[in-house]
Amino acid sequence: MGSLDTNPMSSALPNDKAAFEPLNFFAFFPSTNSAAAIAGDLIASAMNTVGFTWQASPAATEMEVLALDWLAQLLRLPTTFMNRTNTGRGTGGGVILGTTSEAMLVTLVAARDAALRRTGSVGVSDIPRLTVYAADQTHSTFFKACRLAGFDPANIRSIPTGSETSYGLDPAKLLEVMQADADAGLVTTYVCATVHVDAAYAGSACICPEFRHHLDGVERVDSISMSPHKWLLTCLDCTCLYVRDAHRLSDSLETNPEYLKNDATDSGEVTDLKDMQVGVGRRFRGLKLWMVMRTYGTAKLQEHIRSDVAIAKMFEDFVRADDRFEVVVPRNFALVCFRIKASGAMTEKDADEVNRVLMENLNKTGKAYLAHTVVGDKFVLRFAVVAARGETCRFQDARPKPLGHSVFPTSC
Amino acid sequence: MGSLDTNPMSSALPNDKAAFEPLNFFAFFPSTNSAAAIAGDLIASAMNTVGFTWQASPAATEMEVLALDWLAQLLRLPTTFMNRTNTGRGTGGGVILGTTSEAMLVTLVAARDAALRRTGSVGVSDIPRLTVYAADQTHSTFFKACRLAGFDPANIRSIPTGSETSYGLDPAKLLEVMQADADAGLVTTYVCATVHVDAAYAGSACICPEFRHHLDGVERVDSISMSPHKWLLTCLDCTCLYVRDAHRLSDSLETNPEYLKNDATDSGEVTDLKDMQVGVGRRFRGLKLWMVMRTYGTAKLQEHIRSDVAIAKMFEDFVRADDRFEVVVPRNFALVCFRIKASGAMTEKDADEVNRVLMENLNKTGKAYLAHTVVGDKFVLRFAVVAARGETCRFQDARPKPLGHSVFPTSC
Numbered sequence: 001m002g003s004l005d006t007n008p009m010s011s012a013l014p015n016d017k018a019a020f021e022p023l024n025f026f027a028f029f030p031s032t033n034s035a036a037a038i039a040g041d042l043i044a045s046a047m048n049t050v051g052f053t054w055q056a057s058p059a060a061t062e063m064e065v066l067a068l069d070w071l072a073q074l075l076r077l078p079t080t081f082m083n084r085t086n087t088g089r090g091t092g093g094g095v096i097l098g099t100t101s102e103a104m105l106v107t108l109v110a111a112r113d114a115a116l117r118r119t120g121s122v123g124v125s126d127i128p129r130l131t132v133y134a135a136d137q138t139h140s141t142f143f144k145a146c147r148l149a150g151f152d153p154a155n156i157r158s159i160p161t162g163s164e165t166s167y168g169l170d171p172a173k174l175l176e177v178m179q180a181d182a183d184a185g186l187v188t189t190y191v192c193a194t195v196h197v198d199a200a201y202a203g204s205a206c207i208c209p210e211f212r213h214h215l216d217g218v219e220r221v222d223s224i225s226m227s228p229h230k231w232l233l234t235c236l237d238c239t240c241l242y243v244r245d246a247h248r249l250s251d252s253l254e255t256n257p258e259y260l261k262n263d264a265t266d267s268g269e270v271t272d273l274k275d276m277q278v279g280v281g282r283r284f285r286g287l288k289l290w291m292v293m294r295t296y297g298t299a300k301l302q303e304h305i306r307s308d309v310a311i312a313k314m315f316e317d318f319v320r321a322d323d324r325f326e327v328v329v330p331r332n333f334a335l336v337c338f339r340i341k342a343s344g345a346m347t348e349k350d351a352d353e354v355n356r357v358l359m360e361n362l363n364k365t366g367k368a369y370l371a372h373t374v375v376g377d378k379f380v381l382r383f384a385v386v387a388a389r390g391e392t393c394r395f396q397d398a399r400p401k402p403l404g405h406s407v408f409p410t411s412c
Numbered sequence: 413m414g415s416l417d418t419n420p421m422s423s424a425l426p427n428d429k430a431a432f433e434p435l436n437f438f439a440f441f442p443s444t445n446s447a448a449a450i451a452g453d454l455i456a457s458a459m460n461t462v463g464f465t466w467q468a469s470p471a472a473t474e475m476e477v478l479a480l481d482w483l484a485q486l487l488r489l490p491t492t493f494m495n496r497t498n499t500g501r502g503t504g505g506g507v508i509l510g511t512t513s514e515a516m517l518v519t520l521v522a523a524r525d526a527a528l529r530r531t532g533s534v535g536v537s538d539i540p541r542l543t544v545y546a547a548d549q550t551h552s553t554f555f556k557a558c559r560l561a562g563f564d565p566a567n568i569r570s571i572p573t574g575s576e577t578s579y580g581l582d583p584a585k586l587l588e589v590m591q592a593d594a595d596a597g598l599v600t601t602y603v604c605a606t607v608h609v610d611a612a613y614a615g616s617a618c619i620c621p622e623f624r625h626h627l628d629g630v631e632r633v634d635s636i637s638m639s640p641h642k643w644l645l646t647c648l649d650c651t652c653l654y655v656r657d658a659h660r661l662s663d664s665l666e667t668n669p670e671y672l673k674n675d676a677t678d679s680g681e682v683t684d685l686k687d688m689q690v691g692v693g694r695r696f697r698g699l700k701l702w703m704v705m706r707t708y709g710t711a712k713l714q715e716h717i718r719s720d721v722a723i724a725k726m727f728e729d730f731v732r733a734d735d736r737f738e739v740v741v742p743r744n745f746a747l748v749c750f751r752i753k754a755s756g757a758m759t760e761k762d763a764d765e766v767n768r769v770l771m772e773n774l775n776k777t778g779k780a781y782l783a784h785t786v787v788g789d790k791f792v793l794r795f796a797v798v799a800a801r802g803e804t805c806r807f808q809d810a811r812p813k814p815l816g817h818s819v820f821p822t823s824c
Binding site: 031033037038041042045046048050098099100101102105109113115122123124126127128137138139140141143144145147148149150152153154155227229234235237252253256257258259260278279280281283290358371372373374382401 | 435445450459510511535540556560565650672783785786
């Protein structure tokens, strides 16, 4: 084997330094972290537990399930999404996955298989008839997950949004498109027969009562996912998926080879987390989420969200106070979408170019790093507050609580 | 929110202790670990890098790609599977995924889409005609990955194996089944049009020259995956997927939303690892693999494999020396599949029961933990050597080398 003459580290590092300097990176959604999460991940790495079945690691399974139930309490999710309620084990439950894409993929596959059963499809012969729906502002990974699950690209409906609904999904438009599909003999499968809520980023904010209304109606959906690795001080990767009926997932995802058969599974009393995810093997991700929640408690976690939102609001106020700029999409959380306005002889197209140059020049300074997107045909700058990024000692005064509490602590 | 009265930790822990005591756990394939991997993972957790595009983290991308190329050198994979060769950037490459299932899923999806293009399918209308093939000894997760990708369960061919081929795939049988499918108008898609080698466990052994022949012919396959988290001292999760033509993956997995557009991607000179995996976000897994290889070097890693194989051979010799037992499948690596033989008035069915009782009683002692499987209708005990499990200080004397080498060091 010959010698490789590349030395990528030296050339790549200077660029990286700018991109990940914590205090001036506003480009993508936050990827927050904390000492508790890092400690939890360290222990998980050292233990190297592989909790695919309950039997393979009862403690890892129970701890993940407990952390998920705590988070469900914090988000005030209906108990139907919880693994354990006051009245015992329900039909719902949760699982920690790597990314939102995986949550979308497994729920899409479950919805696909349920739709095929409903239509009486011979094998997968009806797959070309299945349709799925999402707003045109939905993350591109949704469309990728649909393709992975075998949906026809032509049947993935991107519902147009506009400023009149603040770029949110318009139920009337959705219904219209779905009705047209049903009339054409297609099978509406996802959003409809199965409704999934992607709250990857904003879900974290819903731990604060003043933002919880964004989840109103969640009791009527089949599944919801949110990613503590985005905004809840938990390092990558940690996406929490909750479903109302765990059997709808395991019907599609269960494997039961001879070498994994065991009494605990046969009893039906335990959760085998492998049956709610893509693969079999799995990292013990529950530990870091448990550590974050146990260490900081409701009050500190809410304070962290509110602090980021306050900084974003301050930035939004700066933008609004300056006539040269406009806020393009009303700010809900800690993301401000803004741009230089077209004014005077400047066309919208000119304004797009001016905004692009502004972003490029700003990013070149190394003093700040922004990203852009296109909303309603406009080139828009994104300012996402990530104040906790890298601030691993932010909550270092918080004291861990003793083990054994099953109710999530409301303060430190 | 009511109080939850479960206290899972106290009831679950005693069971767990038995299952994960390092020195007497022989049930599943090893999940080996090392101080270098834990340190690498710790740094990755603390940095919390999200290298979805090269631009988002050039150093994380380059380091992952470098670690993959080193491992490819160690496995003596053809340069067509490497990201960078003496003559520059090739068409092949690698990516680190979470599990083998993900490697199977993304290559299945790429093969599916290529087959649909070949047949001139309108959208996914030809999906019901696509067929895939694997030996009946293939891990159950393969069949799950096929279902996830939308293949018809009736078109997933499980080729029977027997003791005459040591339970390996019989090419003559495979060809026969494929020919029958082609004659019936079906489209042979995977194993055939795309050949993927799953070397999740055994791949690690192929770093030793005496085992490398198990990869003979790899230059003719399209993809190969192996999991350093199984047997190469790298904690979960770390599965390396190598492909000969990275475009066949990215054709199916690429996303290119406005907010991720950047000059580096446009140049075509860099790898955006998001286009070779299920999701977008990703943990910096390359660091721990880099640390393991940099710290231990070829000689120590080979010594680790050989030591486990020697222990398994010793156990196999014990079994063979005892007339009451038989070795059911010839041992290749560090897994011994054995059982109590049917003898005297004992039927094969009786022997199955006797073996089951032996395993259950052994597992109850807490002194050893075995798993079982069924091979050729026989209930068989599995003894998998995991000597390195938990031995995080095994190679603590090895000294890290200075940064900057691009050729993988052949010894410490």
